[in-house]
Amino acid sequence: MSPSAAARPAQADAAPAPIGLFDLNRQQARLRHDIDRRIAQVMDHGQFVLGPEVSELEAQIAEFSGVKHAIGVSSGRDALIMALMAADIGRGDAVLVPAFTFSATAAVVIAVGAVPVFVDVASDTFNMDPAALEASIASASRSGLNAKAVMPVDLFGRPADYGPISTIAAAHGLIVVADAAQSFGGAVGERKVGNLAPISCASFYPTKPLGAFGDGGAVLTDDDGLADAVRQIRTHGRAGDGDEAMRIGMTGRLDTIQAAVLLSKLSVFKAELHRRAEVAALYDERLAGAADVPLTDDDVRSAWALYTIRVEERDRVRATLSEQGIGTGLFYRVALHHHPAFAEFLTGSETLPVAERLAASVLSLPMGPDITDDEVHRVCDALLATL
Ligand SMILES: Cc1ncc(COP(=O)(O)O)c(C=O)c1O
Incomplete structure (x- = not known):
């Protein structure tokens, strides 16, 4: 080492460490031991599809959110698609969505054959503006669209204005499907996200507040009928162990390994x-x-x-x-x-x-x-x- 370098304070010229928008590495370092152990358990029992960790996670998520049913699914997008399918929304229907959100919110509506109708948002909450919802319902009806659902988004983690939105939805016969992709863990008063609408959809994408090591999500509801429908849809429309497709379904399950990771993070x-x-x-x-x-x-x-x-x-x-x-x-x-x-x-x-x-x-x-x-x-x- 040259004398001049030795005389310099060690950090003098060092640029400060970058600060990322998200830093998942620190969390991984904290939890690594527990996650490794849980993943090893999955590899030991070998039930990679709907293994015991999935049911354990579903029970913990349902309890955490104060809802009767939590169904582990393959992603937030698939949760929304399955919720819309379970609510019988499809061709010929319109769904009101905020104009300021991730593209998946509107794309899922189109994926089930329905049409998205955009609603303006409130600048202070970033969320669907209930006053604008009334106007968009009226404009959908003038355009000959049959509005059947409203899908508020809890943007950036803040629950949408479910009180007024639910009142307007009830007056127009719309079901509220909550896009809670960003808000699992949020609440309004004592009511947790998952329990603010008849059916809510969470994402466990890695950067979400509760994030897996890959894609994952959950559908949350108190409604037995909707829950049964989502469980069938996530496994090719099959009921229980039956071979017949009772309805059109998909491959929509949460992987057991992701459930193991999420159990660790939920702790x-x-x-x-x-x-x-x-x-x-x-x-x-x-x-x-x-x-x-x-x-x-x-x-x-x-x-x-x-x-x-x-x-x-x-x-x-x-x-x-x-x-x-x-x-x-x-x-x-x-x-x-x-x-x-x-x-x-x-x-x-x-x-x-x-x-x-x-x-x-x-x-x-x-x-x-x-x-x-x-x-x-x-x-x-x-x-x-x-x-
Ligand atoms: C508002 C919103 N809706 C839907 C999704 C889709 O979730 P996923 O990426 O888990 O499919 C996201 C995720 O990025 C989202 O932010």
Whole structure:
């Protein structure tokens, strides 16, 4: 080593470690031993499809959410498709979906043969605006569409406005199918996500608050009939051990190995949700006043899948953070009515100004149970310096 190098403080020139939007490696390091053990057990018993870990996870998820049935399925998208199929939604039907969400929310409607009708969102909650829902139902009816369901999304982990949405749905004879892909672990008052609509669909995609090591999801419901239908649909439409297809089904099961991983992660999930809420509170404290921070209220508990602010000149801010090794996300850059795949389903009368404004201004910051307070401060310092 040269004398000059020896004289230098070790960290003087070292760039600070990057901060990713998500950091799944730290969680894996915490849980690795337990997950290895559980995966080894699956390999020992060899029941890779609907093995004992799947039923154990289903029982724990049902208990966690306060619902009668939790059915482990292959992904969040498949959960939504199976929920729509179980509710008999298909050709000739329309389903109201928010215009500001992940594309799968509308794609599943089309996958079952129905038509999505886009509803504008509220800028403070990012979620379906109940006032806009009434207007979209009226416009669907003017276009000759037969609205049969409404599919609110709990964006970024915050439960949608299920109270008013359910009242409007009941008045128009619509079933509420909750796209809870991002919100497992959230709640409204004492009622947990999974128990806020007649049927709810969770995703266990790796970056979701409860994430597998691959794809996975769950359908949650109190309704015995819907639960039986989903169980049949996820196994080719078969009832129990029978060979006959009682209805059209699919290969929609959660893998046993993924259930084993999820059992391990569920054992620490409450503590992780608590930490996510702490991180969100720290961001709020540092950023409120300088940026539009997410709405918080006492009764609505977000699962904090993402912490998303709204800023002017979002792309410049994002680039500056990126230069400093800080990862951010754009969820979502394009409102659904501007996706090419959905163009043929537009009625032509869509007015969705809030969804469009949000698409131009949202910025998601690093979030997760393992980000440190120091890292949150670093993100905030860098962000505040750019605003
Ligand atoms: C709102 C929303 N709906 C549906 C999905 C689809 O879930 P999955 O990726 O598990 O199929 C996602 C996941 O990214 C989502 O965020």
